[in-house]
Amino acid sequence: MLNENDLLGIMKPSRYLGGEWNSEIKNFDAAEVKFALGFPDIYEVGMSNLGIRIIYGVLNAMDGVLCERFFAPAADMEKLIRSGGWRMQSLENRRDLSDFDMVGFSLGYELNYPDVLNILDLAGIPLRAQERGSGVPLVLGGGPCALNPEPVSEFFDLFIIGEAEEALPELISLYRMRSQAYKSGRLDRKSLLAELASVEGVYVPSLYEVVYGSDGRIVSFAPRDPGVPVTVKKRFVKDLNLSFFPRKWIVPYVQIVHDRITLEIMRGCPNRCRFCQARQQYYPLRYRAPEKIKELAAELYKNTGYQEISFAGLSISDYPQISGVAACLMAEFRNKCVSISLPSIKPKSFLGDLSTLIATIRKTGLTFAPEAGTPRMREIICKDFDDGVFREAVSKAYAAGYQHVKLYFLTGIPGESCADLDGISALSAEVSELRRKPAGRPAEVHLSVNTLIPKPHTPLQWFPMETMDAILAKQAYLKRKVGGNRRLKAVFHDPKLSLLEGVISRGDRRLGGVIEAAFRSGIRFDNWNENCFWDKWMSAFAGESLDSGFYLRERSPEDILPWDFIDVGVAKEALAEEFNKVVAMK
Numbered sequence: 001m002l003n004e005n006d007l008l009g010i011m012k013p014s015r016y017l018g019g020e021w022n023s024e025i026k027n028f029d030a031a032e033v034k035f036a037l038g039f040p041d042i043y044e045v046g047m048s049n050l051g052i053r054i055i056y057g058v059l060n061a062m063d064g065v066l067c068e069r070f071f072a073p074a075a076d077m078e079k080l081i082r083s084g085g086w087r088m089q090s091l092e093n094r095r096d097l098s099d100f101d102m103v104g105f106s107l108g109y110e111l112n113y114p115d116v117l118n119i120l121d122l123a124g125i126p127l128r129a130q131e132r133g134s135g136v137p138l139v140l141g142g143g144p145c146a147l148n149p150e151p152v153s154e155f156f157d158l159f160i161i162g163e164a165e166e167a168l169p170e171l172i173s174l175y176r177m178r179s180q181a182y183k184s185g186r187l188d189r190k191s192l193l194a195e196l197a198s199v200e201g202v203y204v205p206s207l208y209e210v211v212y213g214s215d216g217r218i219v220s221f222a223p224r225d226p227g228v229p230v231t232v233k234k235r236f237v238k239d240l241n242l243s244f245f246p247r248k249w250i251v252p253y254v255q256i257v258h259d260r261i262t263l264e265i266m267r268g269c270p271n272r273c274r275f276c277q278a279r280q281q282y283y284p285l286r287y288r289a290p291e292k293i294k295e296l297a298a299e300l301y302k303n304t305g306y307q308e309i310s311f312a313g314l315s316i317s318d319y320p321q322i323s324g325v326a327a328c329l330m331a332e333f334r335n336k337c338v339s340i341s342l343p344s345i346k347p348k349s350f351l352g353d354l355s356t357l358i359a360t361i362r363k364t365g366l367t368f369a370p371e372a373g374t375p376r377m378r379e380i381i382c383k384d385f386d387d388g389v390f391r392e393a394v395s396k397a398y399a400a401g402y403q404h405v406k407l408y409f410l411t412g413i414p415g416e417s418c419a420d421l422d423g424i425s426a427l428s429a430e431v432s433e434l435r436r437k438p439a440g441r442p443a444e445v446h447l448s449v450n451t452l453i454p455k456p457h458t459p460l461q462w463f464p465m466e467t468m469d470a471i472l473a474k475q476a477y478l479k480r481k482v483g484g485n486r487r488l489k490a491v492f493h494d495p496k497l498s499l500l501e502g503v504i505s506r507g508d509r510r511l512g513g514v515i516e517a518a519f520r521s522g523i524r525f526d527n528w529n530e531n532c533f534w535d536k537w538m539s540a541f542a543g544e545s546l547d548s549g550f551y552l553r554e555r556s557p558e559d560i561l562p563w564d565f566i567d568v569g570v571a572k573e574a575l576a577e578e579f580n581k582v583v584a585m586k
């Protein structure tokens with residue numbers, strides 16, 4: 001077992017220490033079911049993930065169940081583990097992951113998949129599900145990426161599709177009932193997995209067979225046995241007020257990315273942006289009651305001492321009583337010097353009841369997401385964004401003392417032309433100029449420009465993603481357009497990362513070999529900006545005789561998509577209807 005002295009030579013050893021305020025250390029040997037819960041990125045990122053905190057609390061609240069955390073080791077820690085012949089361990093009792101019954105990963109970003117394999121490898125757990133015997137933990141996946149689990153399906157014994165707060169306890173209860181038979185050898189792993197697949201929302205990839213045609217398209221995707229469900233229904237909690245929220249909020253020793261209380265006030269989004277996969281992930285729309293929010297805020301503050309509470313949700317300005325709840329909490333916490341932050345505010349919030357409250361929060365930067373530069377593009381993506389309201393809101397914000405603005409844009413929207421890119425630079429320049437009247441000079445405007453990825457389960461899923469050449473040409477064009485205005489600072493998302501995310505998120509199970517090759521070539525979360533990163537991925541595709549461009553192609557409405565077997569609660573016909581509207585518009 002690694003001890004504190006082993007950690008003296010590495011960066012930020014507190015990432016690996018555990019023992020934080022409010023973490024839970026149970027008796028390892030006394031637990032009937034031992035669950036290791038992890039995130040394939042560093043501690044600072046993983047501990048900023050609300051899902052990890054919720055599941056940790058849900059499982060540790062179960063009698064006889066123990067849940068301990070693990071996160072991806074940074075390069076120096078990986079080296080230490082490998083050179084010392086150690087194994088990947090949990091934070092709480094520092095036990096090898098291979099000592100647990102289940103090892104679960106929250107999957108939030110496709111480019112972290114090689115890190116999942118690295119963690120399994122460091123744990124001494126065979127990478128492929130089919131190579132694991134009865135003494136090896138079950139490997140589970142969940143989180144946003146599980147909306148298309150196929151690219152990593154060979155590495156996981158099972159997935160939970162959708163929200164795990166209720167599905168995971170059901171799964172663990174069933175496992176507990178059958179574990180004696182399983183551990184004594186009376187029930188084999190395959191039969192156990194088949195039983196676990198009866199829990200709604202559980203997907204066991206090995207129970208399904210995929211047949212590909214000579215052109216690489218899927219010809220059939222079907223269960224191997226008649227008792228296995230043809231579609232897997234995404235799980236969601238019906239009532240946020242009754243669902244678990246972590247009151248014993250872990251306070252890390254090291255500064256994490258979101259180092260504050262994150263208080264989820266809603267799940268789902270009332271808007272219908274056609275490119276948005278998060279909406280489908282968190283569908284349907286649910287609100288937490290104001291009274292519950294106030295009660296949680298008071299308790300979380302008492303249990304942590306944090307001086308910032310951030311409201312969380314996909315579109316919090318659409319929460320019906322947002323100004324009342326925010327005003328109430330601000331009043332309550334003012335004397336304690338606790339601030340309430342409201343991220344991702346819509347422009348209209350600056351014109352309504354919220355405006356006076358927002359003005360009291362901070363007066364430096366503001367962020368808006370017009371997504372596109374012209375109304376035509378916004379109509380195509382169904383973005384609820386009114387230019388007039390936006391201009392009025394920005395002017396009001398400048399008059400109230402705000403100094404600069406950040407704008408989020410997408411390029412690569414179907415039907416996009418140079419005029420639409422011109423719209424991005426023109427709108428940004430206008431936003432800058434709007435400050436001249438109240439403050440005497442233009443504002444600095446930061447543009448964050450991402451490339452649209454037509455994601456699974458969205459109405460755009462059938463569209464192709466743009467090629468590298470097209471992305472680079474558009475980025476170069478936009479750089480020229482905004483380059484002449486020194487007030488505009490544009491940052492473009494790396495096209496290589498966008499393309500890889502596009503390929504993997506739209507991929508099928510044949511990508512397993514590519515992801516394993518990427519892991520074996522040394523790809524990790526912390527080396528994506530190295531020169532050889534792209535070359536290694538391309539070699540991995542070549543080694544598997546797969547063309548990455550195949551996964552970015554246009555799909556036909558008749559195609560069987562790798563993720564079609566997942567029912568997110570939005571019918572494929574409804575998506576197709578929206579898709580057809582875009583086709584008619586572009």
Ligand code: SF4
Nearest residue numbers: 269271273276279314
């Ligand atoms: S407002 Fe945001 S979360 Fe809601 S659908 Fe649009 S992009 Fe998605």
